[in-house]
Amino acid sequence: MGERILMKGNEAIGEAAIKAGCRFFFGYPITPQNELPEYMSRRMPQVDGTFVQAESEIAAINMVYGAAGAGARAMTSSSSPGISLKQEGISYIAGAELPAVIVNIVRGGPGLGGIQPGQGDYFQSVKGGGHGDYRLIVLAPANLQEAVDLVTEAFDLADYYRNPVLILGDGLLGQMMEPVEFKATKLRELPAKEWATNGLRNHGGKTNIINSLVLDPHGLEEHNIRLQEKYARIVEAEQKAEIVDCDDAELAIVAYGSTARIAKTAVTQLRQEGLKVGLIRPISLWPFPVKDFEKVIPTVKSFLTVEMSAGQMVEDVRLTVNGCKPVYFYGRMGGIVPAPEEIAAQVREILGGAK
Amino acid sequence: MVKVFERPKALADVPTHYCPGCTHGIIHRLIAEVIDELGIVDKTIGVAPVGCAVLAYNYFTCDMQQAAHGRAPAVATGIKRVCPDSAVFTYQGDGDLASIGCAEIVHAAARSEQITTIFVNNGIYGMTGGQMAPTTLPGDKTTTSPYGRDTSKQGFPIRISEMLATLDGPAYIARVSVHNVANIVRARKAIKKAFEYQLAGKGFTLVEILSTCPTNWGITPIEALNKVKSEMLPYFPLGEIKDIEAGEKK
Numbered sequence: 001m002g003e004r005i006l007m008k009g010n011e012a013i014g015e016a017a018i019k020a021g022c023r024f025f026f027g028y029p030i031t032p033q034n035e036l037p038e039y040m041s042r043r044m045p046q047v048d049g050t051f052v053q054a055e056s057e058i059a060a061i062n063m064v065y066g067a068a069g070a071g072a073r074a075m076t077s078s079s080s081p082g083i084s085l086k087q088e089g090i091s092y093i094a095g096a097e098l099p100a101v102i103v104n105i106v107r108g109g110p111g112l113g114g115i116q117p118g119q120g121d122y123f124q125s126v127k128g129g130g131h132g133d134y135r136l137i138v139l140a141p142a143n144l145q146e147a148v149d150l151v152t153e154a155f156d157l158a159d160y161y162r163n164p165v166l167i168l169g170d171g172l173l174g175q176m177m178e179p180v181e182f183k184a185t186k187l188r189e190l191p192a193k194e195w196a197t198n199g200l201r202n203h204g205g206k207t208n209i210i211n212s213l214v215l216d217p218h219g220l221e222e223h224n225i226r227l228q229e230k231y232a233r234i235v236e237a238e239q240k241a242e243i244v245d246c247d248d249a250e251l252a253i254v255a256y257g258s259t260a261r262i263a264k265t266a267v268t269q270l271r272q273e274g275l276k277v278g279l280i281r282p283i284s285l286w287p288f289p290v291k292d293f294e295k296v297i298p299t300v301k302s303f304l305t306v307e308m309s310a311g312q313m314v315e316d317v318r319l320t321v322n323g324c325k326p327v328y329f330y331g332r333m334g335g336i337v338p339a340p341e342e343i344a345a346q347v348r349e350i351l352g353g354a355k
Numbered sequence: 356m357v358k359v360f361e362r363p364k365a366l367a368d369v370p371t372h373y374c375p376g377c378t379h380g381i382i383h384r385l386i387a388e389v390i391d392e393l394g395i396v397d398k399t400i401g402v403a404p405v406g407c408a409v410l411a412y413n414y415f416t417c418d419m420q421q422a423a424h425g426r427a428p429a430v431a432t433g434i435k436r437v438c439p440d441s442a443v444f445t446y447q448g449d450g451d452l453a454s455i456g457c458a459e460i461v462h463a464a465a466r467s468e469q470i471t472t473i474f475v476n477n478g479i480y481g482m483t484g485g486q487m488a489p490t491t492l493p494g495d496k497t498t499t500s501p502y503g504r505d506t507s508k509q510g511f512p513i514r515i516s517e518m519l520a521t522l523d524g525p526a527y528i529a530r531v532s533v534h535n536v537a538n539i540v541r542a543r544k545a546i547k548k549a550f551e552y553q554l555a556g557k558g559f560t561l562v563e564i565l566s567t568c569p570t571n572w573g574i575t576p577i578e579a580l581n582k583v584k585s586e587m588l589p590y591f592p593l594g595e596i597k598d599i600e601a602g603e604k605k
């Protein structure tokens with residue numbers, strides 16, 4: 001306890017999962033997340049856990065479905081193209097209301113794209129990705145300590161709401177090294193998994209069925225209404241963001257994940273120049289931290305969303321700001337990571353132009 | 356009075372949705388009888404496919420999971436790894452297993468997952484209305500091979516059991532049929548052996564069962580049983596294709 005260990009992002013995420021009681025990991029190689037399945041293949045046998053290198057990402061997510069249905073804490077990880085393959089399975093997991101944790105160490109796309117960091121999977125992560133009206137809880141860490149803490153929380157959230165949780169990282173986060181501390185935190189009281197398909201002998205002889213098929217349209221609508229009610233509870237209770245220097249800010253930069261770290265450096269720089277700039281860093285991308293925005297909207301004059309994409313989260317920022325203030329966008333694509341100076345230059349231009 | 360025939364306890368007391376003359380019902384019953392006989396209903400977890408048997412989760416009284424199309428062997432892998440002392444079976448049609456789920460079945464077999472797959476081969480996509488399956492016989496008309504399966508354009512049927520038997524992973528692979536009583540009895544024996552091998556930890560087991568689809572074949576139930584015998588059997592020969600206890604068979 002209290003010990004800080006220098007670890008690579010992908011490995012820290014793996015260890016956090018093990019510390020959270022995950023004993024079933026199903027993976028498939030893809031850069032830049034390979035260290036995660038590799039780490040799990042080393043660690044799982046040491047803790048009496050299971051690592052399976054699946055034949056595909058499709059198989060891996062369906063193994064997660066099976067293991068989660070049988071009542072275990074199960075995880076899979078991949079990067080963008082592999083996450084695309086998992087979408088049908090993720091939709092099934094959401095539909096059948098199974099707890100599971102999925103890690104996406106995002107790279108540039110579309111198609112095979114590249115292997116450098118990207119944030120082009122935001123839409124896929126928060127707007128569905130797979131078919132049907134479902135939601136994932138999407139958490140975006142900006143440093144390794146937060147990644148470790150959020151993985152712990154992800155398993156609890158998944159169990160608590162019986163919902164898949166996505167950790168949205170990027171190549172930068174997966175590959176960097178930072179000291180981390182694994183804290184033994186108990187976040188919530190979790191209900192027993194009485195619904196698990198682990199054999200009648202384990203749950204009093206009643207047949208348990210894991211299923212997402214509801215052929216009767218009224219039944220299916222009811223099922224959907226129930227899901228939406230659950231999502232509404234999550235929206236109410238699980239918004240998470242970091243707000244930096246927004247009290248007197250004229251402009252708030254909005255950025256998540258690795259980009260937010262860079263934006264933070266830009267904020268420090270701009271503050272030294274006397275410019276009143278703050279940062280809103282969404283940590284939960286779904287639910288989008290609307291409540292945090294509401295604190296800032298009345299006082300700032302404008303927003304600048306910065307992403308490693310052509311502009312995806314900015315749509316949610318615009319929905320949230322709802323025309324009250326101008327929302328600007330700056331993005332880099334294809335694995336290009338924006339430099340603090342580029343972001344600062346954007347801010348100077350906006351603030352200069354506003355005068 | 357002595358009761359000589361009753362519903363197996365592993366089979367739920369509900370009407371099924373299967374068409375008249377379809378042999379899915381017989382196959383369900385055989386599985387349920389084996390589960391009863393082995394006394395394992397309280398530690399069995401079944402995986403239903405996407406296909407006519409999708410509602411199998413309502414027909415067995417053991418725990419059940421419904422899997423995405425073709426992915427039952429991956430789902431079963433996840434379940435069995437969590438519950439190694441259970442009996443886990445998948446129930447899959449030929450579109451499910453031999454087409455979209457080809458990768459999953461091959462790799463579950465190669466890993467020698469300790470599961471039992473019941474592979475129901477009726478040579479057609481039943482649920483979606485009679486399209487060509489990978490197992491559709493050459494010349495057979497379906498809604499997507501309306502001129503008859505032309506092997507020069509639509510390829511040849513896959514003999515899944517023989518293909519999987521080339522792998523080192525499987526412990527037991529048999530092809531059986533349910534077109535008459537003698538074969539139903541043999542099918543039951545094969546299913547039982549597969550479950551027994553699984554329980555003994557011998558490795559992956561699969562029983563392919565030739566089945567009928569009178570509705571989509573467009574013939575009567577009796578004609579359908581005859582078609583299994585006269586047309587399917589020559590292409591899909593019956594027998595124990597692999598049995599690690601008996602060595603390779605041909």
Ligand SMILES: Cc1ncc(C[n+]2csc(CCOP(=O)(O)OP(=O)(O)O)c2C)c(N)n1
Binds near residue numbers: 407477482
């Ligand atoms: C991903 C996906 N593709 C296609 C379908 C549509 N579909 C439902 S059942 C089925 C075929 C089932 O045929 P088979 O496995 O041979 O089983 P049968 O119905 O003949 O018992 C298909 C293609 C689906 N549900 N999901």
